Amino acid sequence: MRTTANIFAAVGFVLLAEGSTHAAAMTAAPEPDRESSESDDEEVANEPTVLPMPPDVEKLIQYLEKQAVQIRGEGIQLLKDYLRTSRKGPETAEALFKLAELIWEDAQAGYLESMGAYQAAVELCHTDRSACKKVPRQRPKVDLTPAQDVYRQLIHEYPRFRKIDTVIYLYAFSLREQDKGDEAVRYFYKILKEYPASRFRADAWMALGEYRFYERQDHVGALKAYENVAKFPSSQLHGLALFKSAWCYWKMGNGDMAAQRFKDVLDLTERARDRGAEERKRAAELQDQALDYLVELFTEDDTKSARDAFDFMVQIGGKAYSTRVLKRLAETVFDQTRYERAAEAYLFLLNLDPMGKDAPEYQIRVVESFQSLESHDRAAAEMRKLAINYGPKSDWARANKDRPKTVAAARDRAAEFIRTHAKVLHANAQRNEKESKTVDKAMFAQAADAYGFYLEQFEGSPDAAELTYYRADILFFKLQDFRKAGDAYISVARTKPVGKFHKDALLQAMGSFERLRPPAPKSSADKKNRKVTEDDRKFAEAADLYAEILPDDKDIITVIYKNGLFFYDYGEYDEAVKRFGLILERYPDNPLAADAGDHILRSFSEASDYENIEHWARRLKKSKAFATPVEQARLDNLIVGSMTKSAEALVEKKEFEKAATRFHLVAEEYPKHTSAPVALLNAGAAFEKAGRPQSAVDSYREIAKRFPGAAQAPAALFTAAQLEESVADYASAADIYEQISHSYPKFERSSVALKNAGLLRQSLGQYDRAAAHYAAYEKRNRASSDARDVAFQRGILMEEKKDHKQAVVVFGEFVKNYPNDEHAIEAMVRQARAQMALRSDNRANESLEQALGAYKKQKGSKIAALYAAEARYLQGQIKFRDYERVTVSGGPKQLARTLENKANLLDDAKKIYLDVVEFKVPEWATAALYQIGRGYATFAQTIRGTDVPKQLSEDEQIVYREELDKSVIVIEDKALDAYRMGYSKAIEIGVYNEYTKRLRQALAELDPGTFPPEVEIRMGPRQGEAELRLMPIEEIRRD
Amino acid sequence: MIDIRKACTGLLVCGFLGCGATGPQQKDGKIVAADVPAVVPEAQQLFEKGLATMARGPKHYEKAIEFFQKAVDRDKNLFEAWHNLGYLASRQGRWLDSVEAYDKALSIQPASRSSLLGLTNAYVRNGDPESAQARFAAWLKADPNDDEIRLLYASALREAGGMDEALTQVLGLLAKNSNNAVAFNALGLIYRKQGKGGLAETAFRRAAELDPKAGYVWNNLGLLSIDDKNDQEAFAHFSKAIELDPNYVEAILNRAVVYLDCGAYEQALEELKKAVALRASDPDVHVALGVASRGLGKMALAVQHYEKALELQPDYPPALYDLGVLYMDHRDDKKSAREKLLLFRKVASSDDPKQEDATLRLKMLQ
Secondary structure (H helix, E strand, C coil), X not given: CCCHHHHHHHHHHHHHHXXXXXXXXXXXXXXXXXXXXXXXXXXXXXCCCXXXXXXXXXXXXXXXXXXXXXXXXXXXXXXXHHHHHCCCCHHHHHHHHHHHHHHHHHHHHHHHHHHHHHHHHHHHHHHCHHHHHHCCCCCCCCCCHHHHHHHHHHHHHCCCCCCHHHHHHHHHHHHHHCCCHHHHHHHHHHHHHHCCCCCCHXXXXXXXXXXXXXXXXXXXXXXXXXXXXXXXXXXXXXXHXXXXXXXXXXXXXXXXXXXXXXXXXXXXXXXXXXXXXXHHHHHHHHHHHHHHHHHHHHHHCCCCCHHHHHXXXXXXXXXXXXXXXXHHHHHHHHHCCCHHHHHHHHHHHHHHCCXXXXXXXXXXXXXXXXXHCCCXXXXXXXXXXXXHHCCCCCHHHHHCCCCHXXXXXXXXXXXXXXXXXXXXXXXXXXXXXXXXXXXXXXXXXXXXXXXXXXXXXXXXXXXXXXXXXXXXXHHHHHCCCHHHHHHHHHHHHHCCCCCCCHHHHHHHHHHHHHHHCCCCCCCHHHHHHCCCCHHHHHHXXXXXXXXXXXXXXXXXXXXXXXXXXXXXXXXXXXXXXHHHHHHHHHCCCCCHXXXXXXXXXXXXXXXXXXXXXXXXXXXXXXXXXXXXXXXXXXXXXXXXXXXXXXXXXXXXXXXXXXXXHHHHHHHHHCCCCCCHHHHHHHHHHHHHHCCCHHHHHHHHHHHHHHCCCCCCHHHHHHHHHHHHHHCCCHHHHHHHHHHHHHHCCCCCCHXXXXXXXXXXXXXXXXXXXXXXHHHHHHHHCCCCHHHHHHHHHHHHHHHHHCCHHHHHHHHHHHHHHCCCXXXXXXXHHHHHHHHHHCCCHHHHHHHHHHHHHHHHHHCCCHHHHHHHHHHHXXXXXXXXXXXXXXXXXXXHHHHHHHHHHHHHHHHHHHHHHHHHHHCCCHHHHHHHHHHHHXXXXXXXXXXXXXXXXXXXXXXXXXXXXXXXXXXXXXXXXXXXXXXXXXXXXXXXXXCCCHHHHHHHHHHHHHCCCCCCCCCCCCCCCCCCCCCCCXXXXXXXXXX | CCCHHHHCCCHHHHHHHCCCCCCCXXXXXXXXXXXXXXXXXXXXXXXXXXXXXXXXXXXXXXXXXXXXXXXXXXXXXCHHHHHHHHHXXXXXXXXXXXXXXXHHHXXXXXXXXXXXXXXXXXXXXXXXXXXXXXXXXXXXXXXXXXXXXXXXXXXXXXXXXXXXXXXXXXXXXXXXXXXXXXXXXXXXXXXXXXXXXXXXXXXXXXHHHHCCCCHHXXXXXXXXXXXXXXXXXXXXXXXXXXXXXCCCHHHHHHHHHHHHHCCCHHHHHHHHHHHHHHCCCXXXXXXXXXXXXHHCCCHHHHHHHHHHHHHHCCCCHHHHHHHXXXXXXHHCCHHHXXXXXXXXXXXXXXXXXXXXXXXXXXXXXX
C-alpha cells in the first residue's frame, strides 16, 4: 500500500509545477540534517534559528487564513450558483475546473486541520501514555470525492477542455487515493496514450511505476515506467524515478545496478556542488527525497531492522548517508508510535556513534520508546543509562568536552526528562487512584523509584527537597514503607535553605518513625529491657532537627513534647527530662508546660531518682504553670514524697544516719504536712538502724509532742518505750508507757503499755506506782485473759512490798474472780502466807484448806502439786506454831499435862509434815522432814530446859533430872533420825535448797562426829562475764 | 619465777604511779605503735626458745619463764618477752608478778592492746581494780570507740564501787548498740551489786534473749537466785549455763559451791575435778577441793589441795586459814596449824571475817 505521504509527494510535485497556492502549501521541504562536528561556537552559527512568530503577525496570519477559508467557501458557492443558474457554455468547463480546484483546496484545508489534530494527539501520546488511546487508529485522509465528481463531469461533458489532461490526471490521482488503483491506472494510461505533449506524462509514468511496484510487485514493469520518468530530467520526479529504479533493480536481484543507481541518486547533491544555486537546491531536495524514500521503504517493511537499513546503505556504498537514513528512520517509526522499532533504531544509532553529540537525545528516545511499550524495567534501565552515561563525568562528556554547553544541556535535558518522567509517573498513579479508587502500589513504586533515581543522580538539584518530599509521601502514604519514608523526610529536612517542605517533612518523619515503634513498654522492667532502636533514634533526630531549624515555629513545643514523650516511653529518662525541661524553661506559659513538668517528675520517679524529683518539684513551684494553690499543694506533696523516697533509698543503701536526717528534714520543712508525723516515725526507725537509739526515741517522742493527734503518735511512743527498754533506760521507758496509757487510752496497745509500766515500776522498786498501774489495768481489761495475770502480779507486788494485808486482799480477790485459774491454788497459798504473816492462822488455815480442796479437784498439774504440798506444809507450820506456843512451866502435874499437850501438838504437826511427803514434791518433802526433826529437837531442848520443881527433895530432883534426860535422849534420837532421813533423801533426790542446808547444819550440831561442821574459808559464787582471752605474743615485729 | 627487781628497777614505784597510764599515742584518730629499737639477735633467739618451751604445756612454764627472763636481760626493750612473762605469771595466778611484767611491756610499747588486757585483768584479780580503771581510761582517751575496753573499764569501775560511772559507761555502750548482750550482762551485774535485783534480772534476761548461748548470763541469773535464797533455782540456772557451755568454769564452780553449802561433798568434788582440769591455775579451785576432801574425811588429800593453792599463790589467805584449821582440828598438828594461822592473820585483810576466829584459835593453840 502506498501511503498518503507518497501521494502528497506526488501531488506536491504537481502543484509546485502548477504554482498553485494550495499545492505549494503541500510541499513542505524537510530541513536538511547535518552531520556536524563543529564546536559550540560553530553550532551557534550553523544551527537553524527558529524564531518565534511575532504575536501580531501570528494573529494576522490566522485572520488571513480564516478569511481565505471564508472567501474560498464564498467562491465555491458563487461557482455553484453560477453553474446552477447559467446555461452550459464554454465558460462552464472553466467554471467547473475552478470549482474542482477550490473544492480540492477546501478538502486539503480540512485534511490539514485533521492532520494537525492527529499530530497533536501523537505528540501527546509521546509524553503521556494514557493519551495514546485518543490517537485515531488511522491517520486522516484527504477527502477528494467532491472534487473527483466535478473532474468526472468535466471528463465526460467537456473532453476537449483545454486542461483536460490535468483534469484526467487529478481524477486518476483521486481514484488512486480512494484505493481504486486499477481504474486510476486506466486514466494514467489515457494521458500517456492520448496526450503525448501533456506535462503530466512523467507523473503518469511515475504513477504507473508505483502501481506496478506496490500493487503488482511487478518490478520489471515498474522499472520500465520509472525509466520513462527518467526521460524527463526536468521533472521533479526525475531523482525519485532514479531512486525507485534502483530499488527495482534491488528487487530484481540486480545488486550492481541497484547500488549504482542509489549511489547516483545520493551523489546528486555532490555532483551539483559546482552548479548553480537552483540546481544545487534541487539536487539537495532530490537527495532528501531519495533518503526519505529509502526510509519509507524500510519503515514499510516490518521485517527490516535498522541494521538491515545500515547494511543496505553500506552495501550500496552509501555508508556516509547511513546516519541520516537511520535517524530519519528512527524518527519516523517513533512518530508512527512504532516504538519497538524506534527503540531498536535509536539503540542502533547509539551503537553507531555512542559519543555523538546527539547521543543523549537518542537515549531519551530509547527510554520513551520503552516507556510507551510499557516495558518498565527496560525503560528504567535505559533511563539509568541516560543519567549515568551522559553525566558530567561520563565518557560521553569527556568526548564532548569541547562542547561544554552541549554537555550541560545534555545533563539538564536528562534531569528534566527524568524529573518529568518521575512526575508523570506520579501523576499517572494519582490519576489512576482517583479514577479507580484503588491504590496501584506498583505504579506508585515506579514513581518513587523514578524520584529516587533522579535524586540519586542529580544530587543537589534545586528541586531535590520537593522531589524527595514527593517520594517520601509516596513511601509513607501509598507504600507504607515508613522507614524509607522517614529517612526521605529527614533528608528533606536536611536540605538548605529551609523551605516550605521542611516543617511538614519533619512532622511526617516523626510520624513515620513513630509508626515503626513497638508499643511503649508499660512496666519499668520492660522499659529497662527495651533497647532504643535505630528508628527511635531517627525519631528523636527528627524532633531535635525540628527544634534546631524551626525554633520559632508554633508547633515546636508540641514536637519537643512528643520527643520527650518518646524518650519517656522507652525509659530514657535523662533524654526525656532534657526535652521537658526545655519546654519549661523556654515556654513556661505554654499549656504543655504543666504536662512537661509532670513528665519530668514521672521520669525521675520511674528512675527512682528522688533527689531530682525534689529538685524539679522545687523548681516547678516557681513556674507559672504550677502557680495555682492546687498545683502548689501537689508539688509540696511531691517534694515531701521524694524526700521521703530518697530517705528510703538511703535506708536501702544502709545509710541510716543520712536517711534519718532526711526524714527529719521533711518534718521540719513541712511541719503541717500530713506526712510529717510519718517522717518523724521513719526518722526514728532509721536512727534505730543507725545505732542511735536515743535519737530514735527523741524522734518518736517528738511526734507525740508536736502532733499529739496524729494516728502514729501512740505507736511511736510505744516504740520509743520499747527502745528505752532495749537500752536499759527502764525509768524512761516506764514514763513513756505511762504517757501512752494516760494520753492514748483508746490506743490498741494502751493496756499493754500500762502493764509494761507496772512491770517496770515494779522492777525499779516503785511498788506504789506499779500497783496503781496494775489496778488500772485490771479495771480496764477485766474481761481479758491478761487481766488475771496482772491481778496475780499485783499480789506478788504486795508480797514484795511486804504489804501482807493488801496481799491477802489481792490474792483473795484473785481466787474469787478466777477460781478456776491455774494459779488459783498458788493464790490461795500466797494468801495464806500473807495471813500467816499477819498471824491470822485460822484464816490462813482456811485458805490452805481451800487450796488443798481445789487441788483434790484438779490434780495432775505439777504447779498445783507444788503449791498443794506447800499448803499442807504450811498447815504443818500452823500446827507447829501451836506446838511452839505451848510454854512449859508450873508444877509436875501441870508440867506433865503441858508436855503431853505439846507432844500431842508435835505429833499432829508431824502427821501433817508426813502428809507433805505424800505430795512427792522434793523441795517441800525436804522442808517437812527438816521440820519434823526440828520439832523433836526443839521439844528435846524444851524438856532439857525445864526447871526441876523446887518442892522436890534433892534426891527426887536428881531422879527427876535423870528421867528428863532419858526422855530428851529419846527425843533427840528421833530428831536425829528425822534429820538424817531428810538429809539423805534430799541428797539422794538432788534437792539443794535452804532446807538441805539446814538439815546439814542440824546434823552437824547433833552429830558433829559424823557430820563435822564446816568452818573453812572457801570461795563464794562467782560472777559471769564474757571470757577475756589472754594470749601470749608469738612474734616479734619491728615494722 | 621472774626476778622482778633485776628486770625492772623501780617497777613498783612505776606501778603506783600508773606507768603507761598516759595511754598510747594516736594519730588521725587511730592508735599508733611506739618506735621500739631493733631487737638484739641473741634476745630474739631466747624469745623463740621461750615460745617453744611454753608451747609444751604448763609443766614447762617455769623453763619458758627462764628463757623470756634471759631475753629481757639481753634486750630490755623486748616488750614481747615482757608480755609473755606477764601472761605466764597470770596463768600461774601470780597476779602481782603479772602486773609488773605487763606494765613493763606497756611502758615500752603503750599500743600493745593484749598487754593492756593482761595487765588490767591482773590488776582486778589482784584486788586492785582502781589501777585497771586508770589504764582503761587512758586507753579510751586514745581510742574512744574500743567498746571491749570500755566494757572492761565499766567492770573495773563496778568492782571498785564506782557504780554510777560504771552505769554511765554501760548505758553509753547500749545507746550505741542496744543488741549488745555483753553490755546487758554488765548492766545486770551493776544492778545486782546495787541491790536492784529486779532490774538486774531484767538486764540478764535481755542479755539471754540477745545471746541465747551465753552461759555467763545464766550463771548470773543463778547468782540472783542465790541472792533470793533460792538455791534450787540457782542450781538450775548454773546447770543451764553448763549445758550451754560445758567448759564454762564459773558455772561449774558455782554449782560446786551449792553442793558444798549443802554438804554434798562427793558431788562437789566431781564438779571441782572438772573445774581444775579447765583452770588448774586458779587457787580458789584448789581451796574448794580441799574443803570437799576434808568434808569427805580425806585429810591428806585436802592438805595437798591447800598446798597446791599456796603453791599457785603463796600467801593466799583462804588456803592458809583452811590448812591451819585442818592441822588444828583434824591432825592435831599444833605447830603447823599455828604457823598457817599466823601467816593468815598477817596476809589477810584486817576486815576478813575469819581474823577473829584465827585469833581465838591461836590462843587455844598456845
